[in-house]
Amino acid sequence: MVQLTHFSAAFVFALCASVVFGITHRETTRDMVRYGLYCFVMFLGGVIVAGWAMWLIRR
Amino acid sequence: MTNSTPVKTKPAVTPSQNASTIAVIAPALGWLIPGAGHMIQRRWIRGTLLLLSIGSLFVLGLLMQGHIYKANGGDILDILGFIGDLGAGGIYIISLAMNWGQGAIAMATADYGTKFMIVAGLLNFIAVADAYHIAIGKKQ
Numbered sequence: 001m002v003q004l005t006h007f008s009a010a011f012v013f014a015l016c017a018s019v020v021f022g023i024t025h026r027e028t029t030r031d032m033v034r035y036g037l038y039c040f041v042m043f044l045g046g047v048i049v050a051g052w053a054m055w056l057i058r059r
Numbered sequence: 060m061t062n063s064t065p066v067k068t069k070p071a072v073t074p075s076q077n078a079s080t081i082a083v084i085a086p087a088l089g090w091l092i093p094g095a096g097h098m099i100q101r102r103w104i105r106g107t108l109l110l111l112s113i114g115s116l117f118v119l120g121l122l123m124q125g126h127i128y129k130a131n132g133g134d135i136l137d138i139l140g141f142i143g144d145l146g147a148g149g150i151y152i153i154s155l156a157m158n159w160g161q162g163a164i165a166m167a168t169a170d171y172g173t174k175f176m177i178v179a180g181l182l183n184f185i186a187v188a189d190a191y192h193i194a195i196g197k198k199q
Contacts, residue, residue, distance in 0.1 A: 002122040002168075009171045012119060013178065016112040020182040023105050024189040027199055 007047070014043030082194040089190040090148040093183045096190025109186045117150050117179035120160075125172025127151070127160030140173070146180025146187075 004012065022036025081100065089096020094110030097103075121127075128140035144151050154160055164170055192198040 001124060002119060003166075004119075004123065004168055004171065009168070009175075012116070013175065016116045017178065017182060019108050019112040020186060023108060024185050 010044065010047045014040050014047075018043065078195065082191060085190040085194045086187045089187045090146070090183065092149050093147070093179075093186060096187060097193070100190070100193050102193065113147070113179050113183050113186065114150065116175050116182070117147050120172040120175030120179065121154065123172030123175065124162055124164070124166075124169040125160055125174070125176050126162075126164055126169070127154050127176060129155065140177055143177030143180045146182075146184045147176065148183060151176075151180065 018036045018040035021039045022032040022034075026032045026035045085096040085099055087096075088099055092110070093113035094106035094108070096106070097109060098106035126140075128137055128144050130141055131137050160176070162169075164173065189198065
């Protein structure tokens with residue numbers, strides 16, 4: 001059985017989804033890599049921003 | 060007297076027939092085995108990356124004791140969960156046959172696992188559509 005923390009689960013999700021998005025949404029290899037990295041940063045950035053937003057709301 | 064005009068032989072399979080065949084086979088195979096729709100069209104690296112990404116997401120979901128939805132006519136969320144899971148193709152069929160993912164969800168990570176498997180299926184739907192676009196020449 002595998003137990004992931006919230007962040008590591010978000011990291012794995014972002015990595016796998018970004019690879020698929022990069023490959024399927026762009027034409028050239030260079031664009032695929034760029035778009036995949038963009039999606040990855042947006043996924044993880046969204047998690048961190050949402051986390052801090054919830055921390056601020058809680059205070 | 061000999062006839063000098065060249066004899067035209069009809070090819071067994073025309074290019075358009077070939078394209079239409081691959082346009083059916085590639086998405087079907089891609090659904091059954093994630094990434095195979097790309098591999099059959101000689102996009103080896105793309106196919107391997109898709110297989111690794113979608114496959115590992117689904118397997119991690121199973122290892123996290125996520126729930127696998129069966130065909131049902133009940134709650135709308137259960138139906139949508141089933142459609143998502145169904146996208147994973149062969150892995151989903153094997154999981155059902157082996158009766159995996161049927162335990163009660165007892166921890167938060169198991170719920171993450173359920174979502175991982177649904178997302179893996181949905182990502183495979185996108186990969187299938189991409190394999191089809193490559194087969195019809197819409198994408199390189």
